[in-house]
Amino acid sequence: MMSAIMSISPGLPSSSQPPLSSPPPATTLPLRTIPGSYGWPLLGPISDRLDYFWFQGPETFFRKRIDKYKSTVFRTNVPPTFPFFSNVNPNVVAVLDTKSFSHLFDMELVEKKNVLVGDFMPSVKFTGDIRVCAYLDTAEPQHAKLKNFAMDILKQSSKTWVNEVLTNLDTMWDTIESTISKSGSASYVVPLQQFIFKFLTKSLVGADPSTSPEIADSGYIMLDRWLALQLLPTVKIGVLQPLEEIFLHSWAYPFLLVSGDYKKLYQFVEKEGKEVLSRGKNVYGLSLEESIHNLLFVLGFNAFGGFSVFLPSLLSALLSDTTGLQERLRKEAREKGGSTLSINSVKEMQLVESVVYETLRLNPPVPLQYGRARKDFRLSSHDSVYDIKKGELLCGFQALAMKDPKVFDDPESFIPDRFVGEKGSELLNYLYWSNGPQTGSPSESNKQCAAKDYVVLTASLIVAYLFRRYDSITGASGSITAVEKAK
Numbered sequence: 001m002m003s004a005i006m007s008i009s010p011g012l013p014s015s016s017q018p019p020l021s022s023p024p025p026a027t028t029l030p031l032r033t034i035p036g037s038y039g040w041p042l043l044g045p046i047s048d049r050l051d052y053f054w055f056q057g058p059e060t061f062f063r064k065r066i067d068k069y070k071s072t073v074f075r076t077n078v079p080p081t082f083p084f085f086s087n088v089n090p091n092v093v094a095v096l097d098t099k100s101f102s103h104l105f106d107m108e109l110v111e112k113k114n115v116l117v118g119d120f121m122p123s124v125k126f127t128g129d130i131r132v133c134a135y136l137d138t139a140e141p142q143h144a145k146l147k148n149f150a151m152d153i154l155k156q157s158s159k160t161w162v163n164e165v166l167t168n169l170d171t172m173w174d175t176i177e178s179t180i181s182k183s184g185s186a187s188y189v190v191p192l193q194q195f196i197f198k199f200l201t202k203s204l205v206g207a208d209p210s211t212s213p214e215i216a217d218s219g220y221i222m223l224d225r226w227l228a229l230q231l232l233p234t235v236k237i238g239v240l241q242p243l244e245e246i247f248l249h250s251w252a253y254p255f256l257l258v259s260g261d262y263k264k265l266y267q268f269v270e271k272e273g274k275e276v277l278s279r280g281k282n283v284y285g286l287s288l289e290e291s292i293h294n295l296l297f298v299l300g301f302n303a304f305g306g307f308s309v310f311l312p313s314l315l316s317a318l319l320s321d322t323t324g325l326q327e328r329l330r331k332e333a334r335e336k337g338g339s340t341l342s343i344n345s346v347k348e349m350q351l352v353e354s355v356v357y358e359t360l361r362l363n364p365p366v367p368l369q370y371g372r373a374r375k376d377f378r379l380s381s382h383d384s385v386y387d388i389k390k391g392e393l394l395c396g397f398q399a400l401a402m403k404d405p406k407v408f409d410d411p412e413s414f415i416p417d418r419f420v421g422e423k424g425s426e427l428l429n430y431l432y433w434s435n436g437p438q439t440g441s442p443s444e445s446n447k448q449c450a451a452k453d454y455v456v457l458t459a460s461l462i463v464a465y466l467f468r469r470y471d472s473i474t475g476a477s478g479s480i481t482a483v484e485k486a487k
C-alpha cells in the first residue's frame, strides 16, 4: 500500500446540503492507491458481470471485494457489458461506507449527467426523446426548472395526498380481505400495485384513472412493462441461469415494444392532467411535451417504481417479525395521533417512523447511485484517502453503505427502534436512501429525491392505518394468509 500521511477534510455533503449536525472532525488519514483492477479488456468486465448477476449476486459481489482488498473503496466493473453494450464503460470506483458514499451528494465534486443507472443510459425514446429531470446534472439550467416543477407537483398534491392514500388503502385491504375469505390467502402484489398507481395518479396528475377503463385496468401493468424494458440490463431478476444472462442482460430491448402503452399513458395525462400541465407551462416555462414526459417519468419511474420496490419490503418486514413488533405498533398507532390519521398525527408515532427508516436502511429501494468526478479530488473513507481523477465514475451500493459498522450498531439486524430518540435522530444524518442524508433537503442545486419526506410520510401512514384497522396480520413474503380485525 502506498502511504503518505496527509490532512484532509471529510467527504461529507458540502454546499448543496445542509451541514450534518455533528460532522466528523477533519482527520489525518493515510493516502492509499485505489485497490482492485478492471482486468483484461472484455474478459474483466464479463467475469465481473457473471459474478454480479449469477455467481454472487450484487451484495456478495461488493462484499467479497471489500474483504479481498481490505477497503470499502476499490476499482471494479459493473454491468451491463459486452457483447451489445459496446458504448458502455463498465469501469467504476466503488464507494461502500457512509463516508466515501457521501461524496456522491457533493455537487461540486460529482456530475450527475446521464448517470441515473450508471454509464448505461436507456434510450431517450422511452421519454419522448427528452432527457428528463433525473438524467440532468445540476449545472444544466433545465434541471432547476424541472426539479422545481417536480417539487411544485408534490406541493399541489399535498392537499389531497393523505386522503388519497387512506381511501385507496380502504379499497386495497377490502380486496385482500375478500380474497382471503374466498381462497384462504391473498397475494398482495397486484392489490398493492393498483393502490400505488391509483393514489399516485390522483395526487400527482390530479386525474382519476377510472375516467379511462383501459388505464384503470392496466395502467400499472403498462408502467411495469415500460420500467422493465429500461432497467432489465442492470437488474438481477432471478430467472434460471444462463437464460437470464443470455436473454435479459445481453442487450437493451427497444422502446417499440411498449410504445403503444406509452402513447396511451401520454394521452391520458394530456387529457386529464390539464391543471398540472398548465403550471408546467405558465410557472416553469416548459413546453407541453416536456411537462408531459417529465410528469410521466416522475409518476411512472420515480414514484410508482420507487414505491413498488419499497412497499413490499415494508410489508415483509412486518410479516416476518417474531419479536412482538406488530403489538407495539398497534399500541402506538392507536394511542397516538388523534382520531383521524394525518400528516401531523403520524409524526407523533416515533416507532412507526423508525420502522419505516429501518426498512429503508436495510432495503434501499434504489440500491445504486452514481456520480462522475467533475475534477481531480481526494476522497476519504473512514480509514484512508484516495485520489480520484476527473471523469472517473463513482458507484455507491447503498445496501452495504447502510450497513456500515462504524455508524450502525449491529448493522445486519432489523432493529425497529434504531431511529427513535436523540441517538436515532443523529443516525438520520447517515440514512441515504433518497440520494442524500435524511436530514438534507431536496433542492434545485442537488439531486436528492424530490419526494424524500412524502415517501416517509406515506409509508408511516400505511403502517399506522394497518394497525388501526387490524390487531394483527399474518403471511409470508408476497401474500397475506390472515388478518385479525381491530377489536
Ligand code: HEM
Pocket: 112, 116, 133, 134, 135, 136, 147, 150, 151, 153, 154, 298, 302, 303, 304, 305, 306, 307, 310, 365, 366, 368, 369, 370, 433, 434, 435, 446, 447, 448, 449, 450, 451, 452, 454, 455
Ligand atoms: C419509495 C419511493 C421513492 C424512492 C425510493 C425514491 C428514490 C429516489 C432516489 C434514490 C433518487 C436519486 C436518483 C439518483 O440521482 O441517483 C430520486 C430522485 C428523484 N425522485 Fe424519488 N424516490 C421515490 C419516490 C418519489 C416520488 C413519489 C417522487 C414524486 C415527485 C419522486 C421524485 C423524484 C425526482 C424528481 C428525482 C430527481 C431529482 C433530481 O434530478 O434532482 N420520487 N428518488
